[in-house]
Amino acid sequence: MIPKETRSQLALDKFAASQPQLLDEIKDLSAKEQEQQIQWAFDDQAEEQGIEPWELTLELIATSPEELRAMRLEVHQEVAETLGMSWEEYCSFNEIEP
Numbered sequence: 001m002i003p004k005e006t007r008s009q010l011a012l013d014k015f016a017a018s019q020p021q022l023l024d025e026i027k028d029l030s031a032k033e034q035e036q037q038i039q040w041a042f043d044d045q046a047e048e049q050g051i052e053p054w055e056l057t058l059e060l061i062a063t064s065p066e067e068l069r070a071m072r073l074e075v076h077q078e079v080a081e082t083l084g085m086s087w088e089e090y091c092s093f094n095e096i097e098p
Contacts, residue, residue, distance in 0.1 A: 001070060002061055011057035015042050073098065 002010065016023060016038045026037045046056040054075060062068035073096075080090035091098050 001067060004074075007057055007061055007071075011060040012038055012042055014060045015045070015056075 012035075019038075019041065022038070022041055026034045029037065042056065043053050046053040049056065051059075055072070058068055058071045058075070062071060076090065076094070076096055077087060080087050083090070085093070087098065090096070
């Protein structure tokens with residue numbers, strides 16, 4: 001599985017590579033401004049799909065449906081821990097099948 005620390009950048013890189021028109025439009029901007037524009041376009045894409053940016057990240061980097069499911073569950077488990085909820089309670093509340 002892809003390490004959590006590299007997931008966002010890998011997804012942004014894949015997203016940018018699939019957007020040649022965007023890359024052409026922002027080519028004259030500074031590197032920082034280019035990164036910002038790519039992030040905004042990425043967030044807009046997630047919104048258009050009706051999903052959160054973290055979900056689009058996982059969809060772009062997963063190499064199989066099984067890996068996508070495992071990474072999604074991992075994120076949900078972290079959220080449950082952060083909220084102080086038991087995994088069973090969290091799954092029930094969010095209609096997730098572990």
